[in-house]
Amino acid sequence: MSSTNRWLKPEVYPLFAAVGVVVGICAMQLVRNITTNPEVRVTKENMAAGILDNFEEGEKYAEYGLRKFVPKRPPQIMPSVNNFFSDPN
Template sequence: MSFVTGMCVFQLTRNMLMNPDVRVNKSNRQSAVLENADEGERYSQHAFRRFLSTQRPEVFPALNRFFSESGNK
């Protein structure tokens, strides 16, 4: 239960502090549309997503290699 609560707090804090659509400052709230495309790009393409884009979409790569190579012999 504490893990789930911690994940919720983490996500809410991350969205409040880093999400470009959340406007905490009064100066940002006054404008209807923010010109922040680069900030939105940085938010959506974070380091973990960039890391995952270079990885193969496999759950167990070693197990997949074991079964695919053993059938070829």
Template sequence: MGRWVRPELTRNVFLNPDVRIDKAKRGMGVLENKEEGEKYAEHGLRKFLRTRPPEIMPTINQFFSQDE
């Protein structure tokens, strides 16, 4: 491969249920793939991250935000 491929594009192409690579499904206007969409939306990592606070490094944030 002569060029770099952006990782987010590659991830989107392989994991997003709305992206059509297969020729048989490419001509369809609306895909009937509710199960595949549910699997994409309810991915284990997404389920885990929904319960976590939106912090990058919580330990460092707590260290610097505590009063002495």
């Protein structure tokens, strides 16, 4: 049995899809950080600038599209579960 036949079974397709999605998310975040993060400097001219106090650019980076879409929601994935275990009654 060759390795291709061993790994390319229909049962393995969801695993490949999940790993593909995770790699895509990681690549998207890497590109976002390299291109728009005000603290990351790739070119020599930008590295020579030192520390910049550019608060507008930092605010623009922190308030990305998803945060603008849901501005009133707490930054938690499961707020009801977090409140159940953290808030004393």
